Amino acid sequence: xxxxxxxxxxxxxxxxxxxxxxxxxxxxxxxxxxxxxxxxxxxxxxxxxxxxxxxxxxxxxxxxxxxxxxxxxxxxxxxxxxxxxxxxxxxxxxxxxxxxxxxxxxxxxxxxxxxxxxxxxxxxxxxxxxxxxxxxxxxxxxxxxxxxxxxxxxxxxxxxxxxxxxxxxxxxxxxxxxxxxxxxxxxxxxxxxxxxxxxxxxxxxxxxxxxxxxxxxxxxxxxxxxxxxxxxxxxxxxxxxxxxxxxxxxxxxxxxxxxxxxxxxxxxxxxxxxxxxxxxxxxxxxxxxxxxxxxxxxxxxxxxxxxxxxxxxxx
Amino acid sequence: xxxxxxxxxxxxxxxxxxxxxxxxxxxxxxxxxxxxxxxxxxxxxxxxxxxxxxxxxxxxxxxxxxxxxxxxxxxxxxxxxxxxxxxxxxxxxxxxxxxxxxxxxxxxxxxxxxxxxxxxxxxxxxxxxxxxxxxxxxxxxxxxxxxxxxxxxxxxxxxxxxxxxxxxxxxxxxxxxxxxxxxxxxxxxxxxxxxxxxxxxxxxxxxxxxxxxxxxxxxxxxxxxxxxxxxxxxxxxxxxxxxxxxxxxxxxxxxxxxxxxxxxxxxxxxxxxxxxxx
Numbered sequence: 249x250x251x252x253x254x255x256x257x258x259x260x261x262x263x264x265x266x267x268x269x270x271x272x273x274x275x276x277x278x279x280x281x282x283x284x285x286x287x288x289x290x291x292x293x294x295x296x297x298x299x300x301x302x303x304x305x306x307x308x309x310x311x312x313x314x315x316x317x318x319x320x321x322x323x324x325x326x327x328x329x330x331x332x333x334x335x336x337x338x339x340x341x342x343x344x345x346x347x348x349x350x351x352x353x354x355x356x357x358x359x360x361x362x363x364x365x366x367x368x369x370x371x372x373x374x375x376x377x378x379x380x381x382x383x384x385x386x387x388x389x390x391x392x393x394x395x396x397x398x399x400x401x402x403x404x405x406x407x408x409x410x411x412x413x414x415x416x417x418x419x420x421x422x423x424x425x426x427x428x429x430x431x432x433x434x435x436x437x438x439x440x441x442x443x444x445x446x447x448x449x450x451x452x453x454x455x456x457x458x459x460x461x462x463x464x465x466x467x468x469x470x471x472x473x474x475x476x477x478x479x480x481x482x483x484x485x486x487x488x489x490x491x492x493x494x495x496x497x498x499x500x501x502x503x504x505x506x507x508x509x510x511x512x513x514x515x516x517x518x519x520x521x522x523x524x525x526x527x528x529x530x531x532x533x534x535x536x537x538x539x540x541x542x543x544x545x546x547x548x549x550x551x552x553x554x555x556x557x558x559x560x561x562x563x
Numbered sequence: 564x565x566x567x568x569x570x571x572x573x574x575x576x577x578x579x580x581x582x583x584x585x586x587x588x589x590x591x592x593x594x595x596x597x598x599x600x601x602x603x604x605x606x607x608x609x610x611x612x613x614x615x616x617x618x619x620x621x622x623x624x625x626x627x628x629x630x631x632x633x634x635x636x637x638x639x640x641x642x643x644x645x646x647x648x649x650x651x652x653x654x655x656x657x658x659x660x661x662x663x664x665x666x667x668x669x670x671x672x673x674x675x676x677x678x679x680x681x682x683x684x685x686x687x688x689x690x691x692x693x694x695x696x697x698x699x700x701x702x703x704x705x706x707x708x709x710x711x712x713x714x715x716x717x718x719x720x721x722x723x724x725x726x727x728x729x730x731x732x733x734x735x736x737x738x739x740x741x742x743x744x745x746x747x748x749x750x751x752x753x754x755x756x757x758x759x760x761x762x763x764x765x766x767x768x769x770x771x772x773x774x775x776x777x778x779x780x781x782x783x784x785x786x787x788x789x790x791x792x793x794x795x796x797x798x799x800x801x802x803x804x805x806x807x808x809x810x811x812x813x814x815x816x817x818x819x820x821x822x823x824x825x826x827x828x829x830x831x832x833x834x835x836x837x838x839x840x841x
């Protein structure tokens with residue numbers, strides 16, 4: 249297990265290097281001069297030159313790249329252009345709502361989606377199966393931002409059940425208050441994942457139910473409940489764990505849109521705002537940070553996958 | 564007679580979803596093609612005397628904050644949604660297949676291209692799309708390129724996994740020993756066996772692209788706001804969500820119907836081409 253974990257961690261190094269490189273070059277080819285963006289069109293040429301020098305933009309591209317790589321590895325991610333604070337401080341300030349939103353939405357998706365998939369598989373080809381699978385396709389077709397807006401009107405404005413905008417930080421309203429303010433955003437983000445988990449769970453469970461060992465378990469005289477929940481479920485869960493890992497990246501991306509709908513001061517909104525402001529250091533840092541979360545979440549889930557199914561080996 | 568009836572009911576059972584979703588999609592395509600005849604107003608014409616109108620006989624879905632007819636904007640919006648979605652998926656399938664064949668067949672390509680695609684994959688799709696769209700600037704052509712790039716890793720991985728299993732099969736060994744070139748083996752013997760999963764991926768990708776494109780337009784990036792599009796209509800209506808939710812509702816329903824039809828069509832095709840996945 250230790251060998252597997254070390255191997256998996258080492259495999260993340262080239263991916264991280266590629267992400268670093270991709271992010272650097274994407275930021276450099278964005279049209280618009282960041283210096284002009286900060287100082288405005290009326291700025292004096294000497295001021296523009298000074299800031300350009302300070303930001304290292306006068307250096308040849310390959311030197312900028314080498315400095316960027318070494319600084320990133322040293323943990324010096326620079327300061328944001330818009331408020332002159334270290335970029336990581338800005339990320340830290342915005343981390344709480346996004347992480348909580350992603351975890352909340354993941355839990356909703358798992359708690360609702362997986363049982364739906366199990367029920368649909370067990371009741372295969374029944375009316376209930378058709379209703380659940382049709383519902384899952386429907387859920388996948390609803391744009392999260394649109395669902396969010398509809399919830400704002402029907403649940404927030406008309407019935408006053410949830411706050412329509414903003415986020416209550418844990419320090420202000422406790423975990424309960426924070427979760428309450430994120431309920432509508434989390435549900436709108438989760439709906440498509442509920443559907444995809446349900447669909448995936450159903451198909452893996454059906455695959456497992458066709459195996460010989462399930463037939464043997466039935467032949468032994470085990471109850472259907474034991475066959476489904478002891479033998480089939482454990483073996484169907486392993487591949488679902490990988491899907492959950494990929495979904496987390498999707499949710500972090502989806503948070504960009506949902507945070508904009510509900511005006512939540514999270515990392516997604518910071519990523520979007522930084523891009524619109526051409527704030528290179530901040531944007532680089534936030535994309536990199538989200539990629540690191542994604543890569544390490546996947547490593548963690550691979551380890552869980554290995555625990556659930558010890559036959560798995562890295563190729 | 565009885566046999567014929569049974570045959571017909573089996574046919575219906577097998578193809579019902581494809582037929583129903585096909586009819587809906589045909590309707591949407593006809594709306595897009597004949598938009599100038601179906602739209603009741605000029606979708607870009609602002610009317611300051613008729614801003615934020617509720618649905619009535621003149622404007623069946625009301626008007627937006629600039630007085631533009633929402634129904635006409637949704638009718639015209641089907642054009643950009645379908646055009647972008649189909650072009651993106653055709654391009655992504657072609658380029659992704661070439662990449663997938665290369666990485667599956669040649670080890671050196673696998674090391675370089677797959678690592679690059681893994682890097683792209685570590686970034687959330689929508690965030691990557693936002694960054695790329697900002698890098699490239701506004702315009703349908705640029706949006707198509709960005710969304711194609713976003714779709715590439717998934718397709719290349721799909722083809723790669725197919726190629727890796729196909730290339731170990733006996734008929735490939737046979738072709739190789741009879742002197743067939745790598746290119747010939749890839750095109751004549753490997754590619755045809757990759758077609759089923761690619762067709763399934765193409766249909767499911769169409770709906771997914773419509774959703775991604777709508778999200779980008781909702782955020783105000785990608786398309787010029789003057790071009791009517793569904794995400795844009797929702798974005799324009801969001802400032803009125805507290806009082807006039809219909810300004811956002813109808814465009815969302817248009818998106819749902821289209822994506823749903825593509826998804827059901829994709830599921831129907833998948834069940835026929837690959838019944839194991841059912």
